[in-house]
Amino acid sequence: MIPSNLTAPLKFAPRHLVFALVLSIGLVCVAVAYAGDVQEELLLRGVAEQREFDYFKLAxxxxxxxxxxxSKCCAQNGCCRxxxxxxxxxxxxxWADYNxxxxxxxxxxxxFDATEISTLREALYKYWPTLSCSKSKNCHGGKGLFWEHEWEKHGTCAASVTGDEYNYFVTTLNLYFKYNVTEILAEEGYxxxxxxxxxxxxxxxxxxxxxxxxxxxxxxxxxxEELYLCFDKTFKPRDCVIETTTNSGTLTSSKCPTYVSLPDLASSNLEHSSAYPTLKSSI
Incomplete structure (x- = not known):
C-alpha cells in the first residue's frame, strides 16, 4: 500500500517561500560551478608550477x-615483425629532466593528435615502435598509443625548446639518426x-x-635494456650524471653487471606479424 502522505493532494507554498527556495537552489548551483572552476584553476596552476627543465635525455x-x-603478439608490437x-x-x-x-x-x-604526425608514420613505426600490445597511459585518465603517452607526458614538458607535437617527434628522430648508437657500437664489435x-x-x-x-x-x-644519451638545451651532448656536493665528484646511474649481452631479436620464437598498425588517436 502506498503511504497516504505520497498520495495526498499537493499544497502550494506561499509565493515568498517559493522565491526563497528558487534563490537557494540558484546559489547552490553557482557554488558548485565556482568550485569546479577553482578545481580546474588549481589543476592548471599545478601544471604551471612545474619548473623549467634542465636537460634532455634521449631514451x-x-x-x-x-x-x-x-608473450603476446599483435600488429602494433615491434617484437613480432x-x-x-x-x-x-x-x-x-x-625526456625533459632535472639535474x-x-x-x-x-x-x-x-x-595528442595523431593527424599531426601522420606524415611521420613509417619512420615512427620503424624507429620508434611500441614493443608491447598494451595501451599506454595518457595524461587525461585514458590509454592510447605509445607515441601519445610520450608526447603528453614528456613532449609537452619539452615544448619550450622543441615546440609543438610534430616538431617534438621530428627533433627526436633527428637526434636518433645523428647520434647513432647502434652503428657506433657495431664499429667496436658490439x-x-x-x-x-x-x-x-x-x-x-x-x-x-x-x-x-x-x-x-x-x-x-x-x-x-636501456641506454640514455643526454643533451643540453641546445642539443649538445653532455654527461648523464648527477653532480654531488661531496668530494666524490659525480655519480652515474648504472644497473648493469660487468659483462652484458645484446640478445638477438631475430632469434625470438614469437609469432610474427608484419602488418602496419593503424595510426589514429584513441582519445
Missing part, C-alpha cells in the same frame, strides 16, 4: 632484451648475439669516445 631501448618479456623487426636500438622517448634526478610530466592540457658477453665499460667508453659524453645504462637479467 633508447634494445629490442632483443625488452622483447624477451613479450620477424625479418622486418628492428635490428638495433629503437627510441623510447625524448636532481627528477623530471616534470604532463605539462599542459593539450591532447653486435647482437645470443652467445657473446660484452664489457659494459667498453660499451660506455665507445660512446664516450664518439660523443664526448657519458651515457647511462640499464640492464635486465644481465642484458642491456
Amino acid at each position: 633508447l631501448q634494445w629490442p632483443g632484451t625488452y622483447c624477451r618479456k613479450t 620477424g625479418s622486418n623487426g628492428p635490428t638495433g636500438f629503437t627510441i623510447h622517448g625524448l 636532481d634526478g627528477t623530471w616534470p610530466s604532463c605539462c599542459s592540457g593539450k591532447k 653486435v647482437a648475439s645470443n652467445s657473446e658477453k660484452y664489457p659494459i665499460g667498453g660499451i660506455i667508453s665507445a660512446i664516450q669516445n664518439s660523443f664526448k659524453a657519458t651515457p647511462e645504462v640499464e640492464c635486465s637479467s644481465g642484458a642491456l
Whole structure:
C-alpha cells in the first residue's frame, strides 16, 4: 500500500517561500560551478608550477632484451615483425629532466593528435615502435598509443625548446639518426648475439669516445635494456650524471653487471606479424 502522505493532494507554498527556495537552489548551483572552476584553476596552476627543465635525455631501448618479456603478439608490437623487426636500438622517448634526478610530466592540457604526425608514420613505426600490445597511459585518465603517452607526458614538458607535437617527434628522430648508437657500437664489435658477453665499460667508453659524453645504462637479467644519451638545451651532448656536493665528484646511474649481452631479436620464437598498425588517436 502506498503511504497516504505520497498520495495526498499537493499544497502550494506561499509565493515568498517559493522565491526563497528558487534563490537557494540558484546559489547552490553557482557554488558548485565556482568550485569546479577553482578545481580546474588549481589543476592548471599545478601544471604551471612545474619548473623549467634542465636537460634532455634521449631514451633508447634494445629490442632483443625488452622483447624477451613479450608473450603476446599483435600488429602494433615491434617484437613480432620477424625479418622486418628492428635490428638495433629503437627510441623510447625524448625526456625533459632535472639535474636532481627528477623530471616534470604532463605539462599542459593539450591532447595528442595523431593527424599531426601522420606524415611521420613509417619512420615512427620503424624507429620508434611500441614493443608491447598494451595501451599506454595518457595524461587525461585514458590509454592510447605509445607515441601519445610520450608526447603528453614528456613532449609537452619539452615544448619550450622543441615546440609543438610534430616538431617534438621530428627533433627526436633527428637526434636518433645523428647520434647513432647502434652503428657506433657495431664499429667496436658490439653486435647482437645470443652467445657473446660484452664489457659494459667498453660499451660506455665507445660512446664516450664518439660523443664526448657519458651515457647511462640499464640492464635486465644481465642484458642491456636501456641506454640514455643526454643533451643540453641546445642539443649538445653532455654527461648523464648527477653532480654531488661531496668530494666524490659525480655519480652515474648504472644497473648493469660487468659483462652484458645484446640478445638477438631475430632469434625470438614469437609469432610474427608484419602488418602496419593503424595510426589514429584513441582519445
